[in-house]
Amino acid sequence: MTSKEVRQSFLDFxxxxxxxxxxxxxxxxHGDPTLLFTNAGMNQFKDVFLGTGKRDYTRVADTQKCIRxxxxxxxxxxxxxxxxxxxxxxxxxxxxxxxxxxxxxxAWAWELLTEVWKLxxxxxxxxxxxTDDEAYELWKQFLPESRIHRFDEKDNFWEMGESGPCGPxxxxxxxxxxxxxxxxxxxxxxxxxxxxxxxxxIQFNRKINGTxxxxxxxxxxTGMGFERICAVINKKVSNYDTDVFTPLLNKIEKLSxxxxxxxxxxxxxxxxxxxxxxxRTLSFAIADGAFPGNEGRGYVLRRIxxxxxxxxxxxxxxxxxxxxxxxxxxxxxxDVFPELITQxxxxxxxIKAEEDSFLQTLDRGLEIFDNISxxxxxxxxxxxSGADAFQLYDTFGFPLDLTELIAxxxxxxxxxxxxxxxxxxxxxxxxxSRKIQAQEAVLPNVEFKSEFLxxxxxxxESKVLWFEGNQIILDKTPxxxxxxxxxxxxxxxxxxxxxxxxxDIRKSGDAIIHFCDSEIDTATGAxxxxxxxxSRRRSIMRNHxxxxxxxxxxxxxxxxxxxxxxxxVHPDYLRFDFNHFEKVSESDLKKIEAIVNEKIFENIDVQTxxxxxxxxxxxxxxxxxxxxxxxxxxxxxxxxxxxxxxLCGGTHVKNTSEIGIFKIISESSIAAGVRRIEACTGSSVxxxxxxxxxxxDELQQNSESxxxxxxxxxxxxxxxxxxxxxxxxxxxVAKSDELDGIKIIAKEIxxxxxxxxxxxxxxxxxxxxxxxxxxxxxxxNEKIQMVCVVTDDLKSKLPAGKIVGExxxxxxxxxxxxxxxxxxxxxxxxxLPALISGFSDIIKRLSV
Ligand code: ATP
Ligand code: MG
Numbered sequence: 001m002t003s004k005e006v007r008q009s010f011l012d013f014x015x016x017x018x019x020x021x022x023x024x025x026x027x028x029x030h031g032d033p034t035l036l037f038t039n040a041g042m043n044q045f046k047d048v049f050l051g052t053g054k055r056d057y058t059r060v061a062d063t064q065k066c067i068r069x070x071x072x073x074x075x076x077x078x079x080x081x082x083x084x085x086x087x088x089x090x091x092x093x094x095x096x097x098x099x100x101x102x103x104x105x106x107a108w109a110w111e112l113l114t115e116v117w118k119l120x121x122x123x124x125x126x127x128x129x130x131t132d133d134e135a136y137e138l139w140k141q142f143l144p145e146s147r148i149h150r151f152d153e154k155d156n157f158w159e160m161g162e163s164g165p166c167g168p169x170x171x172x173x174x175x176x177x178x179x180x181x182x183x184x185x186x187x188x189x190x191x192x193x194x195x196x197x198x199x200x201x202i203q204f205n206r207k208i209n210g211t212x213x214x215x216x217x218x219x220x221x222t223g224m225g226f227e228r229i230c231a232v233i234n235k236k237v238s239n240y241d242t243d244v245f246t247p248l249l250n251k252i253e254k255l256s257x258x259x260x261x262x263x264x265x266x267x268x269x270x271x272x273x274x275x276x277x278x279x280r281t282l283s284f285a286i287a288d289g290a291f292p293g294n295e296g297r298g299y300v301l302r303r304i305x306x307x308x309x310x311x312x313x314x315x316x317x318x319x320x321x322x323x324x325x326x327x328x329x330x331x332x333x334x335d336v337f338p339e340l341i342t343q344x345x346x347x348x349x350x351i352k353a354e355e356d357s358f359l360q361t362l363d364r365g366l367e368i369f370d371n372i373s374x375x376x377x378x379x380x381x382x383x384x385s386g387a388d389a390f391q392l393y394d395t396f397g398f399p400l401d402l403t404e405l406i407a408x409x410x411x412x413x414x415x416x417x418x419x420x421x422x423x424x425x426x427x428x429x430x431x432x433s434r435k436i437q438a439q440e441a442v443l444p445n446v447e448f449k450s451e452f453l454x455x456x457x458x459x460x461e462s463k464v465l466w467f468e469g470n471q472i473i474l475d476k477t478p479x480x481x482x483x484x485x486x487x488x489x490x491x492x493x494x495x496x497x498x499x500x501x502x503x504d505i506r507k508s509g510d511a512i513i514h515f516c517d518s519e520i521d522t523a524t525g526a527x528x529x530x531x532x533x534x535s536r537r538r539s540i541m542r543n544h545x546x547x548x549x550x551x552x553x554x555x556x557x558x559x560x561x562x563x564x565x566x567x568x569v570h571p572d573y574l575r576f577d578f579n580h581f582e583k584v585s586e587s588d589l590k591k592i593e594a595i596v597n598e599k600i601f602e603n604i605d606v607q608t609x610x611x612x613x614x615x616x617x618x619x620x621x622x623x624x625x626x627x628x629x630x631x632x633x634x635x636x637x638x639x640x641x642x643x644x645x646x647l648c649g650g651t652h653v654k655n656t657s658e659i660g661i662f663k664i665i666s667e668s669s670i671a672a673g674v675r676r677i678e679a680c681t682g683s684s685v686x687x688x689x690x691x692x693x694x695x696x697d698e699l700q701q702n703s704e705s706x707x708x709x710x711x712x713x714x715x716x717x718x719x720x721x722x723x724x725x726x727x728x729x730x731x732x733v734a735k736s737d738e739l740d741g742i743k744i745i746a747k748e749i750x751x752x753x754x755x756x757x758x759x760x761x762x763x764x765x766x767x768x769x770x771x772x773x774x775x776x777x778x779x780x781n782e783k784i785q786m787v788c789v790v791t792d793d794l795k796s797k798l799p800a801g802k803i804v805g806e807x808x809x810x811x812x813x814x815x816x817x818x819x820x821x822x823x824x825x826x827x828x829x830x831x832l833p834a835l836i837s838g839f840s841d842i843i844k845r846l847s848v
Contacts, residue, residue, distance in 0.1 A: 027284050166205070369398075543569045686717055725749065
């Protein structure tokens, strides 16, 4: 029977028994951040068992693509050295949601195995949970008691997690021994008796307190290893001897010139099995939207690929070869899983690029390994130090499991503990590379809780909970602690009139620890004023919000396969890393930049919502990152619920217009398949333009078009500048002089155009509304230009024209205008500061 016939006959069998046949879910569980990879057929029905989801059918069957290389189910080390564990496999399954139960599930499994597939009845064994007499009795119809075995929780009680739906299970095992003596080998891990099918009876709900509660409706959840059943039906001892794998092995034979060996400990045999296995995992994962990378799921794939690549080297390959197997894989599986065909080009490109980059360091790394192993042999030692393993990792890209694998082949072991330490140290180093004096927190044994108010406030009046040396914990704080790529705030804490600079900030449990630039002298309970550097923080907020807009714009232009691979949000720039297999073209970058700016100019209100993780997971439009660990309660940042929604704990502008302007600075590659965009917003764009100007000077490049571009940008910048100044008006008013209830503002600003100066005057006048007089001056073309504005209630008594005339006199100039707004010029630039500080005196004189 071919594997295609086996798969089809399974589905047909259950279709005939009233089951709906549904497609496999992707192997990347989009929408379930608790899982890196789909690892069982039941994953897509989890919500039904939890009672949070419903289907319009009660019987269903499918073949589900599964990957088991991480977390609770990790079979990586078995692959290649045994014959029946794969990193990628298909799980055939049938389910009942409150419909049929044990009786039918067992009878149908028996019918399919023995009547449709005609397996030798004498080779089948069943296991049941130790107290499940019901299942035991049912099996007795088909099997002698000598082949029904009771096992305890470890083998025969299935639970999804700490709490939730669960129940006893019953497994079917197949005995391959020649004399049918396999009874004692059931559940022993022996290749002679293997588990082929697991029938789970979901009967209970495990409550939080650990007790079991009987469910009102009972379910069936089964899973059968497709590759295993293909082998068993065709009387093969190894899954690799079935047509699921033989075309791949043949292709590897052809490419390498080596013969495949079925011997379990033959090195070429192992290498070929591992390669044939891993190409499936890589191809399906990439087809479903994952990419090799440095963290989380991406790193799992990178490890798999590097492992395969190193086995290919053992077979003599010096050039990338894995990608050459894809066409064969498509021949075997393309008709059942057409995503392999539609994603073929991406899969090939990504795998080849990743192989290419690893091959650049592989040889050198293997040489280093040989040196290490020779040295150990001379010393009669067996342990590779963590430092050596770390060097292989850091310099030559050897994942730890690869080093361990090569070590095992050489009868050596790796000091993984030291490796982990070095790894953590490196992480710590990169985290604190920028930080000064940030010593380890010396927290006391008491648990403190600081409330973070930085979403809404830049400063808080707080109470001292604890302090020691230069560290202090407050009950409330506006200081943001680095996370999600957004860097920590800096600022000050004022205590008893003394100002401490906050130079670093960390979290420990629920406490937020501020690290100051000097020893703190205070008392617990004292009142402190905690203030973040608000202009720096505003820039950070602009960049963070712009990062979300950029993420969405990238997906719009480059496609939905695109996933965030990392990000950094700083006051003067933002950085966004993402999975993409080729350079982003200039014209696409332009489009992306334009979309972000469009969204900025659309004045979109930025909203945040707090949801349960479960709720958020159900909304497919909310971006979340699978590598990340989220709590049960998450925060969603929304910029138009039809545009961008992202799980994010960072701080954001209240309206996209505050971002001002967005400019992409560079696009580059940081690793195979990973691109990086750097960009800036707001006033940082000014610096960018300045640098651009400098470069132009340097190159003496008078190209018209460049200058025009700069002019155009400068225009955009002034537009932004005006917006940015707007945000300071309240500050100006708060700090203004007051005369009989009239607010008097005098300010020098930098702006390069008289029209813009006038606009600012008008805006400020509107902002003050009543009881306000302001004089705004700027040096434009080496002359002072001023605008004076007076609110309507005062303009007849104190007309702006008269005021500005008085002011201009002091600067050796003149001017005038209407009563609400007037302008003037002056040339004595050195006298401007005196005019600004004495402006309220002019008003005093004029009002008597
Ligand atoms: P085993 O003990 O053999 O690892 P399991 O108990 O982990 O199996 P289940 O989680 O019950 O298996 O999965 C259901 C079925 O999927 C198993 O009966 C088996 O046939 C198949 N299966 C499980 N893991 C693998 C794997 N790594 N490769 C191929 N098939 C597998
Ligand atoms: Mg297992």
